Amino acid sequence: MNCRKAKKMISDYIDGFLNPEERVEFESHIRTCRNCMKELEEMERLKEILKIAPRPLLPENFHTKLHYKLLEVKEKESKKRENRIFDFFRPVSVRITAIAALTVIICVAIFTGRPKEVIYMSGINHVPENYSTISMRQGLPLNGEGILKLNFVSKKKVKDVELIIEMPDGIKTVDNKKTICWRGTLRKGENIILLKVKGVKPGMWDVVTSLHKNSVKKRLKRKIFVKPVRI
């Protein structure tokens, strides 16, 4: 066996894919050829290093993001199925009535029920004395802190609600979180969420809040302006 042929066989040899005859032939060449022996040792070392090379960690929130994408897909798929069934025999007038009824329900949900539930998040655990929240008009100064207030009106008490608040690039919570997850019960009436945030990049940013209950998802955006600091 010459070196060229032996070198081609190294990979199969270390993976155990040579037949017995090839193996004997290869091993007898290796014993007499220092170059090929060196090649073999290097290939074995390479294989070992590749096996133990550290793997990248899954990105933060990989599972949370995936979970909601899957729920969305499930919802879409089931809607598709429902539509296929209902579209077949549902008259237009029924659809209009349903939309009207839904609108009434939403309005009732918004204008009824008044007890307030305050949920404290990142950097805040009580309502401060000089309590004022970030307003649309005033915004948040760059590197300054403020209290972000988010309101949800619920028609009834809802258990096991999952709430995810995603901070944009320009805003962070005071404890430097980009995403805040909360799981709990929404009270009937107004639910207030308070969290302390800081402006890190000037510009108009969207704080995205999504509420999840089983496969139902509600997404809300709140615009916040981070004002550049004047020199």
Add this chain to the structure above:
Amino acid sequence: MERDLIKKAKSGDVEAFEQLIRKYEQKIYNIALYFCRNPVEAEDISQMAIIKMFKSLKNFKEQSSLSTWIFRIVRNVFLDECKKSFRRHEVEQIENFEFIDKKSAEEIAGRNQLFSWINSAIKKLPEKFRMVVVLCDMEGFDYKETAEILNVPVGTVRSRLNRARRMLKEILRNFSDNFFV
């Protein structure tokens, strides 16, 4: 156990599907990262592939192993998506490697250098060679599984792997003469 999860997931049970897919997620992401060479796109593409699995699980006939079926989907999604991103992110680096085990600072520095060379070398390989190295040598698929995932004969996997390893060795030798010492 896996059968039950497959059955539930086929009927649209998200939690069952997540449980089923959990042990493959890390591998899917690793492969994506080596092919896209960009962590953000790797995450998007991994999730796209997993969602595609969720949607098409009802077509899984259980004739091949779940793992092979999963990685065949992964491969198809990656091929479609990564080709687009290759052009945009030729020079992006894989930066989010973290070492979990605690070693001395010197040892860590040495290991980091070693693995950083390995990463750079793998990224320099042409796609078809990179695929076999990542699947066989890093993720532990055997030749047959790799052949099924890549939809090529086993002989092709063997020859590509041989070639890929030799190419890798050459690249690594260029990084450091002492690499294999």
